[in-house]
Amino acid sequence: TIEVKVKTSKSISEVSLDEGIYTVSLKSPPHKNKANIELINLLSSYFNTAKSSVKILKGEKSKRKLIEIS
Numbered sequence: 844t845i846e847v848k849v850k851t852s853k854s855i856s857e858v859s860l861d862e863g864i865y866t867v868s869l870k871s872p873p874h875k876n877k878a879n880i881e882l883i884n885l886l887s888s889y890f891n892t893a894k895s896s897v898k899i900l901k902g903e904k905s906k907r908k909l910i911e912i913s
Contacts, residue, residue: 844900847886847908851878858889879903886910 846864853868860866867885871877879899887894890912902908 845910845912847882847910849878849882849906849908856881856885858885882908886912 848864848866850866850868851871851873853870855868856870857868858865867882869878869881869885871881883894883897883899887897890897892912896913898911898913900909900911
């Protein structure tokens with residue numbers, strides 16, 4: 844389980860770790876769940892796991908999210 848801070852509508856998609864909190868920049872806007880889909884794709888690639896292993900536990904409509912990676 845990790846805590847993620849999401850920044851949307853950025854020019855580049857990337858993941859960084861700072862003081863135990865992952866900051867994820869996404870190209871997608873927070874509209875029609877596009878940012879959450881990109882977040883799951885990016886985290887599954889970053890942690891080298893299947894997309895089905897990445898779940899948003901808390902904060903689906905928030906910039907701060909709690910993510911479970913199984």
